[in-house]
Amino acid sequence: MKTAVIGSGIGGLATAIRLATRGHEVTVFEKNSRPGGKLSEIYADGFRFDTGPSLFTLPTLVEELFSICGEEMKDEVSAERLDINCRYFFPDGLVFDFHHDKEKLEEEVVQKTKEKPEALFKRLSKSKEVYEISAPVFVFTAFHKLSNFNTPPYKEMAFRLHKLNFFRTMHGANNGDFKDKRLVQLFDRYATYNGSNPYRAPATLNMIAHLENNIGAYFPRKGMYAIINSLYKLAVKQGVLFHFNTRVHKLLSEGKTVKGIRTLDSKHYFDLLVSAIDVKQITRNLLAGHPHRKRLEKAEPSSSALIFYWGINKTFPQLQLHNILFSARYKDEFRKLFRERTIIDDPTVYIFISSKIVKEDAPKGKENWFVMVNAPSDSGQDWEALVAETRRHIISKINRTLGIDIEKHIVTERIGSPVTIERDTGSVNGALYGTSSNSMFSAFLRHPNFLNKYKNLYFVGGSAHPGGGIPLCLASAKIVDEEIRIRYE
Numbered sequence: 251m252k253t254a255v256i257g258s259g260i261g262g263l264a265t266a267i268r269l270a271t272r273g274h275e276v277t278v279f280e281k282n283s284r285p286g287g288k289l290s291e292i293y294a295d296g297f298r299f300d301t302g303p304s305l306f307t308l309p310t311l312v313e314e315l316f317s318i319c320g321e322e323m324k325d326e327v328s329a330e331r332l333d334i335n336c337r338y339f340f341p342d343g344l345v346f347d348f349h350h351d352k353e354k355l356e357e358e359v360v361q362k363t364k365e366k367p368e369a370l371f372k373r374l375s376k377s378k379e380v381y382e383i384s385a386p387v388f389v390f391t392a393f394h395k396l397s398n399f400n401t402p403p404y405k406e407m408a409f410r411l412h413k414l415n416f417f418r419t420m421h422g423a424n425n426g427d428f429k430d431k432r433l434v435q436l437f438d439r440y441a442t443y444n445g446s447n448p449y450r451a452p453a454t455l456n457m458i459a460h461l462e463n464n465i466g467a468y469f470p471r472k473g474m475y476a477i478i479n480s481l482y483k484l485a486v487k488q489g490v491l492f493h494f495n496t497r498v499h500k501l502l503s504e505g506k507t508v509k510g511i512r513t514l515d516s517k518h519y520f521d522l523l524v525s526a527i528d529v530k531q532i533t534r535n536l537l538a539g540h541p542h543r544k545r546l547e548k549a550e551p552s553s554s555a556l557i558f559y560w561g562i563n564k565t566f567p568q569l570q571l572h573n574i575l576f577s578a579r580y581k582d583e584f585r586k587l588f589r590e591r592t593i594i595d596d597p598t599v600y601i602f603i604s605s606k607i608v609k610e611d612a613p614k615g616k617e618n619w620f621v622m623v624n625a626p627s628d629s630g631q632d633w634e635a636l637v638a639e640t641r642r643h644i645i646s647k648i649n650r651t652l653g654i655d656i657e658k659h660i661v662t663e664r665i666g667s668p669v670t671i672e673r674d675t676g677s678v679n680g681a682l683y684g685t686s687s688n689s690m691f692s693a694f695l696r697h698p699n700f701l702n703k704y705k706n707l708y709f710v711g712g713s714a715h716p717g718g719g720i721p722l723c724l725a726s727a728k729i730v731d732e733e734i735r736i737r738y739e
């Protein structure tokens with residue numbers, strides 16, 4: 251079959267590879283000059299920065315793409331499991347290392363918190379249980395396909411629905427599990443992994459903690475963009491054809507069939523189309539009469555991010571690869587994000603330093619800091635003012651927490667915001683994960699991987715089912731591949 255994939259983010263690449271190995275003649279249309287989308291990189295003054303994702307979980311899903319092509323995962327992508335998943339700095343001065351090793355983690359809990367280690371291990375095993383019950387249904391199958399409801403994973407889940415905690419919020423569940431409020435905050439943070447608010451998102455999402463803390467947090471030996479580089483090469487090797495600098499402006503439809511696409515200056519016709527771009531682009535501009543348009547417009551968008559890419563002329567042994575400097579007013583932080591649609595003056599600051607592992611990412615004696623805070627998606631805020639103000643707040647928080655004067659060490663700066671994220675990746679209003687998961691119905695409301703109205707049109711990537719983040723985008727590619735196989739082979 252002649253198949254088009256629109257977008258070459260991780261979801262689009264994975265889909266192209268999978269379908270090419272099944273014998274599809276795959277063409278990818280990408281508006282940028284190179285693949286990757288949110289998973290991208292920039293070079294500046296001798297520093298390299300991964301611009302989007304920094305945490306790599308479930309690397310087996312990438313490995314699987316190599317193995318279906320009969321290849322080994324390339325060395326530069328092979329990922330090391332981290333000993334310390336993240337170093338947390340709390341407003342009261344506690345510095346807590348989340349070790350992968352269970353003995354070290356136990357010691358950390360005993361020495362530094364008011365919690366019994368059993369409470370933390372119980373929490374982790376509950377996250378594992380929720381993941382194991384729900385992932386076969388919510389993550390690895392086309393959830394919106396009625397015939398799936400009769401399959402064993404769905405039946406199994408039906409018997410254990412009470413374990414999934416749909417009716418509690420993440421915060422409510424975490425608050426019940428821990429006496430030490432700092433651990434509540436730590437586990438609440440996982441809501442931000444899909445751009446949501448822990449005070450509203452269902453406790454089912456506590457399964458996210460399982461991926462990072464039980465299975466492990468990984469980092470590719472050559473940095474995150476190496477994943478894209480090697481998947482792109484793998485796709486080319488499978489015969490996938492790429493058209494870069496080619497924006498898709500319209501999907502051409504006739505009755506229940508999508509016939510092809512229109513770019514700036516030409517039309518291309520295909521048997522099958524896979525959208526791997528923000529579904530809101532499709533509903534708003536690319537396909538008139540899309541049945542989910544109204545629902546999608548009403549849904550609350552996920553959060554976005556403000557990111558400062560700083561070249562720093564010094565090294566900081568007190569920091570790890572991943573570091574979180576928590577806000578002292580976490581609930582207010584989310585109220586500001588989702589209700590007032592702004593950024594609090596004491597934001598939680600994430601610092602990711604790839605040069606801790608990839609030495610070539612910064613000149614000797616220097617570090618490449620990726621400094622990120624959660625931001626609302628763009629709804630017309632004065633970003634210039636908000637960026638300047640937030641930059642001041644971030645700097646003062648870093649100085650307070652680490653006892654340094656960071657401003658004088660910043661030798662290079664680039665800035666990412668909801669506006670640049672929309673420009674660079676086509677994600678409407680810069681929302682990182684499409685719609686938020688701020689309600690118990692969110693999994694049901696997420697855009698499905700296919701539509702009944704257009705039989706030959708499929709959807710993958712962070713704004714479709716099962717959601718955003720590298721593992722879920724890879725899962726969406728797997729689902730769509732399987733659905734196409736079932737329908738057409």
Ligand SMILES: Cc1cc2nc3c(=O)[nH]c(=O)nc-3n(C[C@H](O)[C@H](O)[C@H](O)COP(=O)(O)OP(=O)(O)OC[C@H]3O[C@@H](n4cnc5c(N)ncnc54)[C@H](O)[C@@H]3O)c2cc1C
Nearest residue numbers: 257259260261281287288303304305498676711712719720
């Ligand atoms: C700052 C940031 C931090 C993140 N951190 C993490 C993390 O630590 N771990 C994690 O797992 N995930 C993280 N994520 C989320 C993760 O990056 C995304 O969920 C994932 O990369 C999305 O992939 P995708 O395939 O859906 O599409 P995208 O990466 O959004 O790619 C879409 C592609 O389509 C192209 N395109 C758009 N419109 C058109 C059009 N009309 N015609 C042609 N081409 C078009 C775009 O140029 C782009 O290349 C982060 C994201 C960001 C931005």
